[in-house]
Amino acid sequence: xxxATDIYIERETMFHRLDPRTKILFMVVFSIxxxxxxxxxxxxIILLICLVFWFEAQIPIRRLLGLYxxxxxxxxxxxxxxxLTFPEEGYTPILRIIPPNPxxxxxxxxxxxxxxxxxxxxxxxxxxxxxxxxxxYTTALDKLIIGLLKLKVPYLFAFxxxxxxxxxxxxxxxxxxxxxxxxxxxxxxxxSQNIAKRLKSYASLLxxxxxxxxxxxxxxSLAMNSRAFGFKKERTYYREIKFTKLDIxxxxxxxxLFVIFIYIRFILGLGGLAFY
Amino acid sequence: MICVESILRVxxxxxxxxxxxxxxxxxxxxxxxEGEFVGVVGPTGGGKTTLCLxxxxxxxxxxxxxxxxxxxxxxxxxxxHSIKEISSxxxxxxxxxxxxxxCIDVESELAFGPENLGLSRDEIKHRIEESAKVVGISxxxxxxxxxLSAGEKQRVAIASVLSMSPKVLVLDEPTSNLDPIGSFKxxxxxxxxxxxxxxxxxxxxxxGFLAEFADRIIVIKDGHLTFDGxxxxxxxxxxxxxxxxxxxxxxxxxxxxxxxxxxxxxxxxTKFKEAxxxxxxxxxxxxxxxxxxxxxxxxSYNDLQPIIKVRKLSHIFNNDIIALNNVDxxxxxxxxxxxxxxxxxxxxxxxxxxxxxLRPSSxxxxxxxxxxxxxxxHEIAKEVxxxxxxxxxxxxxSTVRKEIEFGLKNLGLDDDLIRQRVDRILKDLGIYDxxxxxxxxxxxxxxxxxxxxxxxxxxxxIIILDEPIAGQDYRGRREIINIIKxxxxxxxTVILIxxxxxxxxxxxxxxxVMNQGKIMxxxxxxxxxxxxxxxxxxxxxxxxxxxxxxxxxxxxxPPHITQVSEFCNIFEKMVPKEDL
Numbered sequence: 001x002x003x004a005t006d007i008y009i010e011r012e013t014m015f016h017r018l019d020p021r022t023k024i025l026f027m028v029v030f031s032i033x034x035x036x037x038x039x040x041x042x043x044x045i046i047l048l049i050c051l052v053f054w055f056e057a058q059i060p061i062r063r064l065l066g067l068y069x070x071x072x073x074x075x076x077x078x079x080x081x082x083x084l085t086f087p088e089e090g091y092t093p094i095l096r097i098i099p100p101n102p103x104x105x106x107x108x109x110x111x112x113x114x115x116x117x118x119x120x121x122x123x124x125x126x127x128x129x130x131x132x133x134x135x136x137y138t139t140a141l142d143k144l145i146i147g148l149l150k151l152k153v154p155y156l157f158a159f160x161x162x163x164x165x166x167x168x169x170x171x172x173x174x175x176x177x178x179x180x181x182x183x184x185x186x187x188x189x190x191x192s193q194n195i196a197k198r199l200k201s202y203a204s205l206l207x208x209x210x211x212x213x214x215x216x217x218x219x220x221s222l223a224m225n226s227r228a229f230g231f232k233k234e235r236t237y238y239r240e241i242k243f244t245k246l247d248i249x250x251x252x253x254x255x256x257l258f259v260i261f262i263y264i265r266f267i268l269g270l271g272g273l274a275f276y
Numbered sequence: 277m278i279c280v281e282s283i284l285r286v287x288x289x290x291x292x293x294x295x296x297x298x299x300x301x302x303x304x305x306x307x308x309x310e311g312e313f314v315g316v317v318g319p320t321g322g323g324k325t326t327l328c329l330x331x332x333x334x335x336x337x338x339x340x341x342x343x344x345x346x347x348x349x350x351x352x353x354x355x356x357h358s359i360k361e362i363s364s365x366x367x368x369x370x371x372x373x374x375x376x377x378x379c380i381d382v383e384s385e386l387a388f389g390p391e392n393l394g395l396s397r398d399e400i401k402h403r404i405e406e407s408a409k410v411v412g413i414s415x416x417x418x419x420x421x422x423x424l425s426a427g428e429k430q431r432v433a434i435a436s437v438l439s440m441s442p443k444v445l446v447l448d449e450p451t452s453n454l455d456p457i458g459s460f461k462x463x464x465x466x467x468x469x470x471x472x473x474x475x476x477x478x479x480x481x482x483x484g485f486l487a488e489f490a491d492r493i494i495v496i497k498d499g500h501l502t503f504d505g506x507x508x509x510x511x512x513x514x515x516x517x518x519x520x521x522x523x524x525x526x527x528x529x530x531x532x533x534x535x536x537x538x539x540x541x542x543x544x545x546t547k548f549k550e551a552x553x554x555x556x557x558x559x560x561x562x563x564x565x566x567x568x569x570x571x572x573x574x575x576s577y578n579d580l581q582p583i584i585k586v587r588k589l590s591h592i593f594n595n596d597i598i599a600l601n602n603v604d605x606x607x608x609x610x611x612x613x614x615x616x617x618x619x620x621x622x623x624x625x626x627x628x629x630x631x632x633x634l635r636p637s638s639x640x641x642x643x644x645x646x647x648x649x650x651x652x653x654h655e656i657a658k659e660v661x662x663x664x665x666x667x668x669x670x671x672x673x674s675t676v677r678k679e680i681e682f683g684l685k686n687l688g689l690d691d692d693l694i695r696q697r698v699d700r701i702l703k704d705l706g707i708y709d710x711x712x713x714x715x716x717x718x719x720x721x722x723x724x725x726x727x728x729x730x731x732x733x734x735x736x737x738i739i740i741l742d743e744p745i746a747g748q749d750y751r752g753r754r755e756i757i758n759i760i761k762x763x764x765x766x767x768x769t770v771i772l773i774x775x776x777x778x779x780x781x782x783x784x785x786x787x788x789v790m791n792q793g794k795i796m797x798x799x800x801x802x803x804x805x806x807x808x809x810x811x812x813x814x815x816x817x818x819x820x821x822x823x824x825x826x827x828x829x830x831x832x833x834p835p836h837i838t839q840v841s842e843f844c845n846i847f848e849k850m851v852p853k854e855d856l
Contacts, residue, residue, distance in 0.1 A: 142380040163378030169422045170374040177669035180633050184662040185730060186654035186686035208672045211716055219375040222334050226368040227436060228392035231360040238387035238400045 009137045014246065015057035016138045020147025022247040022254075023135045026053070029258045034127040040116060042264070042271040043123035049257070050130045057138050067129055075122040082118030086111040091275065113275045120273070141165075146241050155235075163220070174212060178205050283444060283475050284308040284331065289345035291326060291335060300326050302499035303345070308477065310443070313470045315486035315507070316479040318496040319521035320720050320749045324479045327496055328446050330354065331477070332362040350443060364393055367437030371449040373429035377421035382413060382432050385421055389440040400439075407438035411465050425619060427458025434465060445469065447478040452746065455619040456775050457815040463489075481749055484525035484820070487511065487546040497521070508546050523750040526778055526820040526840060527551045533844045538853050548820060552827055555847075562850045564832040581645065582606035583738060583769055584630060589639035591625055591793075599625040601793035602639070607771065609737075612764045614772045614780040614801075617790035618815030623773045626790065627740050630771070631660040643738070654686055661736035665743040667720070667727040676702075676718075676726055677711045683734040701733040705759070721752045728759060739763055740771045745779070757783065777819040781805060781838030789814055802836035 010016075015023075030050055037043050054064070068075075092112040136144070145158045187201060265271045286306040292299045300323050308314055316324050329335040333354035336343040347354045350365050370376055379385040386407060390400040408414045411431040416424065421432060430450055437445065447466070451459035463485050470476060470489060480486055486493060487507040495503035495510060497519070503510050511524045515532050524532070531544045531551070545551040584607040591600040600622050607613055615623045628634040629641055632653045641648050643659055664670050673679040677698060684694045702708040705725045710718060715726050724744075731739070741760065745753040761783065764770045774780055780787060780801060787804045789797040791814040797804045805811070805818035808826055817823070818838075825837040831850070837843050 142384055145380060159378070162380045165380070165420075166378050166422045167374070174669055177664060177666065178672060180628070180662075181664055181670040182672070182682075183633060183653045184631055184657060184664075185683035185734065186657035187682075188652065188654040188686065204672050208668065208716075212668055216372070216375050218339065219370055219372060220378065221338055222329070222368070223370060223376040223433075224378070225334065225338060225359045226332055226363045226366075227389040228360045228363040228440065229388075231363070231392045232394040234394055236391045236394050236397065236400060238384070238391055238397060238404075 007136055008140050009059055009063070011058045011138075013057050013138075014250075015053055015134075017244075017246060018138075018250055019241050019243050019247045020135075020139050020143050021151060021241075021243065022250050023139060024147060024151065025251055026254050027131045027135050029254045030131045031128060033258065033261050034124045034131075036265055037261070037271040038117070038120050038273045039271045040120045040123055042261075043120055043127065046261070047123055047127050047130070050127055050134070054130055054134055057134060059134065059137050063133070063137065064130070067133060068126075071125060071129065075125060078121055078125075079115065079118035082121060083110045083114040086114035086117075113273075117273065142239065143241055146237065146239055149237070150241065167216075167220075171209065171213060175205055175209060178208055281310050282307045283310045283350055284477075285346075285348040286327075286330075287346045287348075289327070289330065289343070289347065291330065291341055291343050293341040295342060300499055301330075304496075304499075304501050306494065306501060306504070308475065310475055311473045312492060313466075313476045313490050314478070315483075315490035315493040316477060316496060317481070317483060317486070317493060317510070317522050318502075318749075319751060322497045322521075323499045324496045325448055328368075328448055328477065328479060331444075331446055332366045332368060333357070333359045334368075360392075363389075363442075364440060365443045367440055367442035367445050369430075369434050369437055369445070369447045369450050371452050373426060373433045373453065376433040376436070377429060379421065381417070382408075382419050382421060382424075383417040385432055385436045386439045389436060393440065403439040403441065407435040410438060410468060411435040412461065425458070427454045427461060427619070430454060430458065430462060431465065434462070438469075442474075444475040444477065447476070447480075449479050449481065451480065451482065455815070456777070456817060457618050460817075481523070483507075483511070483522050484527075487525050487528070488548070495522075508544065511546060512544065520751045520754065521749050523753070527824070529840045530821060530824070530843055533840055534847060537844060537848060539851075548823070552824060555824065555828060558851050559828060559831040559833065562831055564834065564846070564850055580608050582642075583609045583644055585640075585642040585645075586626075586629070587640050587642075589626075589629060589641060590637050591629065591634060592637045599793050600629070603793070603795055605788070605795065605798075607738075607769060609769055610764070610767050612770045612772070612783065612785045614774060614784035614787045615790060616774065616777070616780060616787060616816055621790040621814070622793040623790050624742055625793075627662070627742060627771065627773060630738070630740060631662050632656040633662070657683065657734065657736070658687060659736055660738045660740065661731035661734055663728055663731050663739065663741045663744055665746055667723040668716075670727040670730065671715045671723060674714060675712050676707065676715050679715050679726055680730045680733050683730060687734065697733055697735075701729045705729050705732075721748070721755065724748070724752060724756065728756065732759075732763070736768075738769045738771065740773075742773045743775065744772075745774070745776065753779075777805070777817065778821075781819040781822065782840075789816065791815075801838040805838055806835045 030046065033046050034043065037046065091114070093109040094112055094115070095110040139147070141162070145162060148158050149155060182201065284307065286304055289301050289304040290299055291301040304327060316328065318324050326335060329339060330343065330347050331349055335341065337359055349362060352362055354362065377385055379388055383404060386404040387400050390403050395403070408417065411434050413428065413431050413435055416428060416432070421429060424432065434450070451462050454462065459482070466476060466478065467489055478486070478490070490507055493503070493505065493507050493510045494501055503513065510522070511528045514522055514524050525546065527548060528544065528546060531541060535541065541554065543554070545554055584605070586603055586605040589600055589603040590598070592598050603626060615626065617623050625634060629636060630643070632648055632651065635649065643656065648656055671679055673682060680698050680701060681694055684697060699708070702711055705728065707722060707725050707729065710722060715723060718726065744756050744760070748756070757779065760770055760772065772784065784801055787797070787799065787801050788795050789804060789811065796814060797807065797810070805822040806826065808818055808823065811818060821840055821843050822835070822838055825833055825843060826835045829835060833850070834846060837846065
């Protein structure tokens, strides 16, 4: 089962108390920083700062590791591929793995530069995968949506997001029911070791799912309309979010950090990679 | 009725999707007054929902088509005003609660309508509290709607409409997807709203409820309004000239049957209390020698080997919920076993272990003496057929024939044999003409039959049905019940999961009651249903005929009664016809 509300981790921390808009600012600042730096040293510092917030928010490290379960493999792959795909000339080879050949050209040696770039890329991914989830883990979804609305994200977008969350469990249940029905009629392919067979039988789920979802979407629009959706341009927002002193302090802090790093990167010219 | 101003006026209403398609509404005239509670009944596909969707202009604005005639609601012409304007005084609640909820928590769900109307925050707060109280969901305000039970979702859906303070509330089969407790709570809400003088228009197959509380019933059939009058009159009409799409309440069935046997009553009651009062009057001074009629569950299966043996079966889901707790059960060949209990009591989980869809966390299931733990599902499927509630979730092929062949192909039979067996089952179920049609294009009743055929064609010895009749009209239910009955009579073991206690009482030979993953009671329907108090703890109310018998105990009326005919037999023994 998809459990949409399990994403929020309730704690009494400063980071939790921040207005969603402040947290979105945090996310934007650190995402940009991770993208403009390419020197692993600076990226590592940025990562450490992000981790400080992570621990301040008391999000269990288990959650972090849980996220990385899915990306560890691609990070390792990224480092290896980056490491291997720099040509030997002009760079610093460490180990020749594949001998030069006409098919893939003069790559295939593990180079120092390639390795560094691979590590930098991985650090970027790790930073992005901390700042995004950190906002989502520490903000109740309804507040996040109000935050988005206040930031002038169109209402329809925010609304689509929450209605999709509501529909996911019932679509998943429906898919499970169809799979159960197919199995009950002796379809062995779903348990088959043969991936092609399994994929084919999962594909047969699509048509009934799409047909019934289309049928159901009519009901969704009937229900929305009969609750006056779009009745007035100026709708009331029942809930409010408040921008407090804490938010001002935090926002100023984020902006100062931003300015410092921008200064380092563009005025001092540090934090890039000479070969990249 | 003091207030006679009409709040809804429908004049010569006709509707069709396209000019080359048949009319769905064929000239309907209707007037509903403020404060009335009108029940809308009729066969599936007869036009009930279509009619109600015109009341706020959803037809023809969202569901497009050609609409002729006029609808005035609260003085607004639906042709001239938008759905949004009308929605400020007419609320609609639909059958499937899943598609009526789309906010992030219950409170925002209730706020959604008033927010759209642009009301002030204070007013919205007041309305949320008020409507949450009416439907009893005050404790759920911060919950995510997607995670609620079906009954809770439907109550949230009603509250989310009530928070807009509608003058008129339209409910389209609000209880069809719910278990008995869920339905009961919805009915109680509707009753409370009626007391508050709301105008209520309710489509429902539960004539028993409508007969108790509705002021008026209209019948929509084949696009016509064929009846408009008091509940008691439509029930009488159904007895006089059965059209088989409404199920007269069991109470009425009793009095009808007594009349047929030569009794005459000055008045045929439609309400439980009335019926009880009348029966008490006739029975006063009469008494039966006690204990003669108690039936004991002793059908001698003991010399047979059980066809299904369940031992110490437990199932724990990933979220640590114990769905089955140490269940032992023997089912004998040819039994007609009903499994009852509220949603979440473990009925379906148990059933899914009997064909291997779920595997035990601990314990064993034997089918015909074989431990099925190591048997692949497609092996078990030869012995056990499983028919699910929603036909649409069992249909995935492009023609009816392919749909029905599906199972046989998986069994690896040769083409000639497959063809023979498919042809036979198509004929048996009266859908031979539909063989080359697309199953999704068929009517609900036909789709149901396709789903049933697709299992029966595999000729399993054991057939499990998970709420096969929920949400069907009377005719559809009758058809399916007759199929089940025939299967059982031909020696197959039938396991039926149902919320319909009248059905269980009439047809099942054995009932098990589940609660919190355990079997709490096991016996014949009459043995089980006499425990009214105990059953209410498990969310079950015995059928009306048993409840009546239980309340006639001081006349020594035997309580072990689950069928209308049984009831009448006893009554005949106690009350000589010349008394009436």
